Amino acid sequence: MSLPKDISLDAILDSIADGVFTVDLDWNITYFNAAASKITGISSRDALGHKCWEVFRSSICDGQCALKYCLKHKENITNKSIFIIRPDGQKIPISISAAPLHNKKGEIIGGVETFRDLTAIHIFRQQVEEKYTFEDIVGKSQALTRIFRILPQVARSNSTVLITGESGTGKELFARAIHNLSERKNRPLITVNCGALPENLLESELFGYKAGAFTDARKDKPGRFVLADGGTIFLDEIGDLPLSLQVKLLRFLQEKTIEPLGGTETIKVDVRVIAATNKDLGQMVEEGSFRQDLYYRLNVVHLRLPSLRERREDLPLLINHFIRRFNVMQDKAIQGVSEDVLAILMRYNFPGNIRELENILEYAFILCPGGFIQVEHLPEHMQNQSKRAQNTPRTLEEIKCQAVLDALARNNGRKMATCRELKISKDTLRRMLARCQKMAQN
Amino acid sequence: MGGEKIICLACYGERLAAIIDNASHFLLFKLEDNEIYPAGSISLPSRDLPGKISLIKSCGVDILICGGISGCTIYMLQEMGILVIPWVAGTVEQVLSALKDKTLDKLAMPGCEIGPGCPFRKRRRRGRFGKN
Numbered sequence: 171m172s173l174p175k176d177i178s179l180d181a182i183l184d185s186i187a188d189g190v191f192t193v194d195l196d197w198n199i200t201y202f203n204a205a206a207s208k209i210t211g212i213s214s215r216d217a218l219g220h221k222c223w224e225v226f227r228s229s230i231c232d233g234q235c236a237l238k239y240c241l242k243h244k245e246n247i248t249n250k251s252i253f254i255i256r257p258d259g260q261k262i263p264i265s266i267s268a269a270p271l272h273n274k275k276g277e278i279i280g281g282v283e284t285f286r287d288l289t290a291i292h293i294f295r296q297q298v299e300e301k302y303t304f305e306d307i308v309g310k311s312q313a314l315t316r317i318f319r320i321l322p323q324v325a326r327s328n329s330t331v332l333i334t335g336e337s338g339t340g341k342e343l344f345a346r347a348i349h350n351l352s353e354r355k356n357r358p359l360i361t362v363n364c365g366a367l368p369e370n371l372l373e374s375e376l377f378g379y380k381a382g383a384f385t386d387a388r389k390d391k392p393g394r395f396v397l398a399d400g401g402t403i404f405l406d407e408i409g410d411l412p413l414s415l416q417v418k419l420l421r422f423l424q425e426k427t428i429e430p431l432g433g434t435e436t437i438k439v440d441v442r443v444i445a446a447t448n449k450d451l452g453q454m455v456e457e458g459s460f461r462q463d464l465y466y467r468l469n470v471v472h473l474r475l476p477s478l479r480e481r482r483e484d485l486p487l488l489i490n491h492f493i494r495r496f497n498v499m500q501d502k503a504i505q506g507v508s509e510d511v512l513a514i515l516m517r518y519n520f521p522g523n524i525r526e527l528e529n530i531l532e533y534a535f536i537l538c539p540g541g542f543i544q545v546e547h548l549p550e551h552m553q554n555q556s557k558r559a560q561n562t563p564r565t566l567e568e569i570k571c572q573a574v575l576d577a578l579a580r581n582n583g584r585k586m587a588t589c590r591e592l593k594i595s596k597d598t599l600r601r602m603l604a605r606c607q608k609m610a611q612n
Numbered sequence: 613m614g615g616e617k618i619i620c621l622a623c624y625g626e627r628l629a630a631i632i633d634n635a636s637h638f639l640l641f642k643l644e645d646n647e648i649y650p651a652g653s654i655s656l657p658s659r660d661l662p663g664k665i666s667l668i669k670s671c672g673v674d675i676l677i678c679g680g681i682s683g684c685t686i687y688m689l690q691e692m693g694i695l696v697i698p699w700v701a702g703t704v705e706q707v708l709s710a711l712k713d714k715t716l717d718k719l720a721m722p723g724c725e726i727g728p729g730c731p732f733r734k735r736r737r738r739g740r741f742g743k744n
Contacts, residue, residue: 229634
C-alpha cells in the first residue's frame, strides 16, 4: 500500500516524535525532520548539506558508524543505545535504528537513521541502578572547583578516600561518581551504613562468618568485603563504627586481608575503601572515640563537600536539575520557579542541604498544577519564614548581602550578569558572597 | 598570545573527532611567536574520558581544540587552567591553517559558535553606530 499522492511526506515525518535524518553516499545530510532538530538542538537549515558526524556528534560517529555498517553489509540496525552531545553541552542518551536507502532500480543511494530521546528512561534507570558519573554532579561554584579539579585523578588512583560534609551534601553521589570513574567501575560497589546496624551484626555483615561461628550460623556467609572484591566498598557514617571494628578495618587497610567471624584463616581481598561521615573525625580522635591510626589510614585523600549555604550560586542550576528530573518522573510540565520562590530559596539556610532542596521541590510538585512554582506551593515553614524575614530589621551588612543574593537570583546565578546589574567588579561580588556565607554560617 | 603554548587537537583519523570521547589520538603542537610547530602525537587506546582528561593535564596542554564535548568536561578542563575551544570540525590541515589565519570560527560545527574568547578568530569590527 502506498501513500495517497496528495499527502506530503515531509508533513508526516515532521509530525512524528522520533528524529529522522537521511544522508547521501558522501555522508552529507539530505533530510532532517522537526523532531531531529528538537532532540539535537540543531535546526534543519543548519544541518542540511553538512557531514552527519558534524551534526549528530554521537558516541559512535568515529569508527563505529551505524549507517556505514548498514550500507556496507546491506542490513538494518535497530535500537542501538548511544549518546549525542548537543550544542549546549548536554549529553542526551538516544536509541537509533539505521537502514540503507535504495532508488527505484534497487541501488543504494544513501542511508536513513531514526532516533528516540531516552532521557526519561535514562533518569529512571539511574534512579534504580544508582549509576552516577561526575557529569551528574550539578554545580559550578568556587566551593566545588577544587573537588572537580582533582576528581578524575582521585578516581583513577586506588587510594582510600574520606568524604566529609554535612548531611544531604551528596557524599554517596560523590562516592558513586568516584567508583564509576575508576578502573573498578565494572566490579561491584557495595554500600554499608555503619550507623544503621548493631555492632555484632555489622561485624558479620562486613567480614562474613564461618559455619558454627555462633548459633544459627549453619553455613558460611561471605562478608561485604568479599562481595566487593575487585571493586569498591563505601562505608557511610564511618564515625559511627565501633572501636572494636575500627581495629579490624585498620588491619584490612594495612594488610588487605580480612578474617571472617569464627574463621582461622585470613582472606586476601582487593577492595578500595571510600568512607564518609558528617562528623568531625579529628575531634573524635582527640576525644578518644575514633582511632588515630585509622583516621590517618582513611584520610589519604580527603574531599570536604561544601554545604548548600556555601554554594548558593549553584541553587538555580540545582533547581533546574530537579525540575527536569521531577517533570520526567511525575510526567508533569513545570517550567520552573517564580522569582519570589527563587528569592526565598536563595535566602533560606538549607540545614538539610541538597536533600532538603529536593524534598522542598518534590512537595511543590505535588501542589503545583503547571507553569511556575509559586510561593503558596512551598512548604508552610518556608512561607512563614519568608514573611518573618520581611519583618525582621537587619544590619547594613545583612541588607547588602540580601541585595547581592537577590540580584544573583534574578540573574539565575550568573555572576557576570549580577556584577553588571549591581555595577560592581567580579572581585567585589566574590568578597560579598564570601561575607554572606560567613554570615549564614554564624 | 605571549609565551610558548601547547595546543592539543582531539583527532580521529585525519580529522577532529566528532566528540572528544571518541578521539583516537591527540596531536600536540607548539605555538611560539605565532608559529605552529608539531610537538608529537599520543594514541589513545581506550575510549575512557577521565583518562583522556588526566593525559591532557599531564602533557601540559594549554589549549584544547576539539569537536563536541559535554559542558561538565569543559568545566573540568577549564578548572585545570586549560583553554577549551570546542565545536570545531575539519581536517587537521584545515584546523592548522585556520589557526594561522585566525579563522577558526569558520570551522564551527553546524548550529554552534566559536566564542569571542577564542584567540584564533579575528575580532569583528563593528561600525561606528553598532551593527547595522
